[in-house]
Amino acid sequence: MKTSFGSDNHSGVHPKVLKALEDANQGYCLSYEEDEYSAQAGRVFKSFFGDQSRVYFVFNGTAANVLCLQALTRPHHSIICATTAHLHQDECGAPERFTGCKVLTADTGDGKLTPAHIKPHLTGFGFQHHSQPKVISISQSTELGTVYTPEEIKELADLAHNHNMYLHMDGSRLANAAAFLDLPFSAFTCDVGVDALSFGGTKNGMLLGEAVLFFDPKLSQDFLYVRKQSMQLFSKSRFVAAQYLAYFKNDLWLENAQHANRMARYLADKVSNLPGVQITQKVESNAVFAILPKPAYQQLVKKHFFYVWDELTDEVRWMCSFNTQKSYIDAFVNDLKNTLL
Numbered sequence: 001m002k003t004s005f006g007s008d009n010h011s012g013v014h015p016k017v018l019k020a021l022e023d024a025n026q027g028y029c030l031s032y033e034e035d036e037y038s039a040q041a042g043r044v045f046k047s048f049f050g051d052q053s054r055v056y057f058v059f060n061g062t063a064a065n066v067l068c069l070q071a072l073t074r075p076h077h078s079i080i081c082a083t084t085a086h087l088h089q090d091e092c093g094a095p096e097r098f099t100g101c102k103v104l105t106a107d108t109g110d111g112k113l114t115p116a117h118i119k120p121h122l123t124g125f126g127f128q129h130h131s132q133p134k135v136i137s138i139s140q141s142t143e144l145g146t147v148y149t150p151e152e153i154k155e156l157a158d159l160a161h162n163h164n165m166y167l168h169m170d171g172s173r174l175a176n177a178a179a180f181l182d183l184p185f186s187a188f189t190c191d192v193g194v195d196a197l198s199f200g201g202t203k204n205g206m207l208l209g210e211a212v213l214f215f216d217p218k219l220s221q222d223f224l225y226v227r228k229q230s231m232q233l234f235s236k237s238r239f240v241a242a243q244y245l246a247y248f249k250n251d252l253w254l255e256n257a258q259h260a261n262r263m264a265r266y267l268a269d270k271v272s273n274l275p276g277v278q279i280t281q282k283v284e285s286n287a288v289f290a291i292l293p294k295p296a297y298q299q300l301v302k303k304h305f306f307y308v309w310d311e312l313t314d315e316v317r318w319m320c321s322f323n324t325q326k327s328y329i330d331a332f333v334n335d336l337k338n339t340l341l
């Protein structure tokens with residue numbers, strides 16, 4: 001496949017990350033995060049999130065979400081998320097299987113939960129027949145490409161904490177949100193009450209490996225064992241840590257995310273006035289959602305890979321990434337125009 005709007009995961013690895021892997025491939029090193037690369041990466045994470053934060057590497061984003069939730073819950077709890085949440089739609093029931101919790105969802109329209117969506121689920125506290133609400137989980141940026149403001153997150157965190165609950169953030173696209181908000185990570189995570197964070201990198205230029213962060217060390221007390229028992233402890237940890245070090249060096253993460261976001265904006269601007277094309281979500285990160293005539297996207301998708309998001313409404317999703325090129329977007333838009341004639 002030459003190019004694709006299917007997913008930010010369809011892009012490869014950033015050359016600087018790949019080079020860091022090669023550089024790390026020298027000599028011997030301790031394993032299981034006892035190596036110097038992991039120690040160094042841990043220090044960088046602490047510089048972003050503070051000394052109280054704890055970071056652990058896992059293999060992928062699903063594991064980061066599931067293990068965050070596992071650390072925060074017991075099987076009689078429930079987890080509240082948007083209907084569109086990856087953890088509800090795309091994790092094959094892993095959160096339910098590994099936590100034993102009930103997952104409760106709310107329809108949002110734009111992928112963002114508000115207190116009004118959550119309140120109907122905040123019932124049955126102390127009632128033995130009812131699963132006990134314990135975690136609100138949000139995605140930043142959301143699966144629909146929208147981004148929560150720090151104020152919106154704080155409102156959710158306050159709501160959670162007032163009910164003796166936690167706020168988890170699925171940050172598989174955290175960099176895109178930071179780039180859009182033009183804020184440091186801490187301003188919309190630990191500073192506004194997020195308790196546990198899945199910190200992604202794969203969608204923004206890394207090869208593999210995601211990080212789990214807790215902002216109160218008490219929450220991570222048993223995490224070493226939770227992770228090992230869940231088969232997410234990687235022995236050659238230096239190769240995840242080295243990727244993160246390259247990702248953070250000279251703000252590569254930001255450069256990549258800014259580029260991906262800019263490309264999504266460029267694409268949206270180019271198609272928004274085309275007859276029959278309707279952009280359906282605010283373009284705040286690296287995703288463009290649009291409704292277009294079925295014959296048009298059926299023809300277009302033969303030439304340019306992307307996913308149909310909703311067959312019933314003829315809505316498609318176009319994802320940009322750190323290596324999406326303007327020239328590709330131009331060619332894509334030309335072909336789209338021809339299908340609309």
Ligand SMILES: Cc1ncc(COP(=O)(O)O)c(C=O)c1O
Binds near residue numbers: 065
């Ligand atoms: C919002 C969100 N969270 C988490 C993930 C992590 O998925 P994976 O387990 O494939 O790394 C993805 C990947 O598509 C995602 O879009």
